[in-house]
Amino acid sequence: MMRSRRGAPDRAHGDEKVGDDGRAIVEFIFLGVLLLLPLTYLVLTLARIQAATFSASLAGREAGRAFVTGADDEEARGRAADAARIAFADFGFDEGATLVVQCDGTPCLRPDGVVTSTAAIEVHLPLVPDVVAGSLPASVSISSTHVAAVDTYVAR
Template structure:
């Protein structure tokens, strides 16, 4: 009986930590790949679309289809000028597993994971 009482909370803890760790990996990958896709694009319109698609693939790899977003910003204008710094920030709202709705209304049931990646445009890029 004591083993069961200790095993259930430990199992829940392992499930919750695994989900948060997966979100950490997904946010890191999404931010890095969105930045890389952005700086290798031919135009700014194409760059935003490529960054969004790259981040969506990274989020889907870890099954974070809802509650995930990516924002891309530049240090000046135009974004794709040589040696420009492009910042990609990926954010995921992780819903903790097995939290009932009546508890989620009164207690924090989500964890926000955020990762920022800074990528520099190639110095030989055509303006």
């Protein structure tokens, strides 16, 4: 048997038996896919939930701001609904989004009044089949509340 300078067998002459050569790529691909698929699903799910969080926060804040700048209660409610609808649509939540506007007294737009707007979204988790959705929770509820003050010296 030929030996190299360090005493190890010389592979160039074919003196050793071939073992697991070439199987590392198969194992790497298998484990990579096995780990990559759940990680990808986790990233997609967290991104969707984060988008809903941003959307609810923006919708609640903008609805409150739009409400307190209205001329009367009816116009203010329309402005708040439009502002929330735009905020929800910007993040792709046209369905399942709600807005509730509450006032601390009557009329809503009296000087130093407080308006509370709450935006809520029901986020359905991606790629969850209906069979699983019937027995396990397949959605996450996201809500955001914003408190806006009506100006003291506003002319209405």
